[in-house]
Amino acid sequence: MAELTLQLDPALLQKVNRWAESRGMSVNEAIADLIGQIPDSSSKSLEHRRAFLQLPIAERRRILAEQADAIAFHYEQDSEWKELQAGDIVEY
Numbered sequence: 001m002a003e004l005t006l007q008l009d010p011a012l013l014q015k016v017n018r019w020a021e022s023r024g025m026s027v028n029e030a031i032a033d034l035i036g037q038i039p040d041s042s043s044k045s046l047e048h049r050r051a052f053l054q055l056p057i058a059e060r061r062r063i064l065a066e067q068a069d070a071i072a073f074h075y076e077q078d079s080e081w082k083e084l085q086a087g088d089i090v091e092y
Contacts, residue, residue, distance in 0.1 A: 006031065 008016065013027075020030035052060065 016030055020027050
């Protein structure tokens, strides 16, 4: 296993410390456990994609509509992307 050094914000470290203590773990074990819970973006393997394509078209449309709604909500809540578009356009 590769070694990883993290520098945590003191408030976050305190939360992780309390979480670890409540489970009888060391902070390092707790952090390793939390990192292990992060979904792997590469888990969308070819088999998963093919399985999605095997779904009925109505089911695929429903899933894609849910994802579109979720990302639309994200962009409506986060205005940072609007600020990036407000700058001057420079053509080279």
